[in-house]
Amino acid sequence: MIFELLNNCVENLLISFFITQYLEMKDNRLSFILYTVIINTILSSFLSSINIIGITQTLFIQIVIILFLHKFHSAFSFQDIITSLFVNILLFICIYISIYLISIIFSITPNDVYKTKIIYIFHVLLCKLLFSFFILLSLKLRPLKFSKVYIKEQNYLLIFEFLIIIIMAYYFLSNTLVEKISFFSFISSFGFLILFYIFCYIFNRIISMNQELYETKLKTEQNYYKLENLKNLNNIKTHTENIEHRINYILQSIEFDLKNKNYDSAINKINYSKELVHKIAPILCTGNELFDFLVNMEIKYYIQEQKQIKICAFISKNSAYDNYKIINYIIDSLRVIYNYSNKLELLLTENELHILKIKYIFQNNSNIIEDQIKKAFPKKKESIFIITKNENLILITAEVNLNDYM
Secondary structure, eight states, X not given: XXXXXXXXXXXXXXXXXXXXXXTTOOSSHHHHHHHHHXXXXXXXXXXXXXXXXXXXXXXXXXXXXXXXXXXXXXXXXXXXXHHHHHHHHHHHHHHHHHXXXXXXXXXXXXXXXXXXXXXXXXXXXXXXXXXXXXXXXXXXXXXXXXXXSOOTHHHHHHHHHHHHXXXXXXXXXXXXXXXXXOHHHHHHHHHHHHHHHHHHHHHHHHHHHHHHHHHHHHHHHHHHHHHHHHHHHHHHHHHHHHHHHHHHHHHHHHHHHHHTTOHHHHHHHHHHHHHXXXXXXXXXXXXXXXXXXXXXXXXXXXXXXXXXXEEEXXXXXXXXXXXXXXXXXXXHHHHHHTTTOSEEEEEEEEOTTOEEEEEEEEEOOTTOOHHHHHHHSOOOTTSEEEEEEOSXXXXXXXXXXXXXXX
């Protein structure tokens, strides 16, 4: 009984250690190992004592591991479950190898290994040595590659691992323990190992291909944004130079009028300059240069078209605002609203979780149909979109998670 407890404890310790190392758990690592080792040691010993072994015992142990991974691993995902099943398959493979080697060495059946105490102890020690070796080898080679983004192919590996465990457990109980060792049984058992590593290789190739596609797409987007930035910088440069030339010309003209004591003309030019400064002065100033420039250009256009706007912005200086997807979202939404109303109040707020809340308030009239606004409004799958109406006003609220653009 004590030997079984010790055996189960070491086995569960190796499993938990491998999982924490492979998943690179930084927080709650010791807590996860402690809880899983204690509970699974007691659970596996109890189940073995009432003759519940094989796939049933494996499922119970896996459920405990997955529950504690969910509790202690902050970045819990399908990859955690895949890793947990992977190490369980390694354990099965080590049991197979140990059983077959001992059966061949001592010329006995696999079932006799469990009947002879000394041979059984030798089997347990050999199995743990093999398991430790496979764990260290897997940690070094990392036969399972994981992607930073979710891909559906991970589900296929998960299903395959479940099938491998079920088949190996069934084969072990129904064939291995009741048969004498033969060349066919030896090859068929090691076929599981070969099959599993072939599938791991295919899975890794899929992950690598997805990663390459993701990096190519990312590089294409970066090149696009670089070109857009260059184009906008050229626009800013041209816009600034035009303003500079215009102001210099006006100042020289005012100086000429003052020298010739043409005060009325000078005053008219000063008033014109005030209007010019008012027109080019930024309406929106958040500290996000690209965001401010492009949105201000759009707003200035509507002001020249005799549209009215009131803006109130309480947002931080954040690189996410200079992302063209957010800028275009706001610009496109302004175009939609000004098709229905000449007056608009725009409110931008940001909370501590970096959720941008955009509120558009404009006058209601009989020509405005809610469904038309929803269809015309720019689509953004990660945003929350709400329309509230009364007799006089329409309020549109949109929420965007800035963390997706940092």
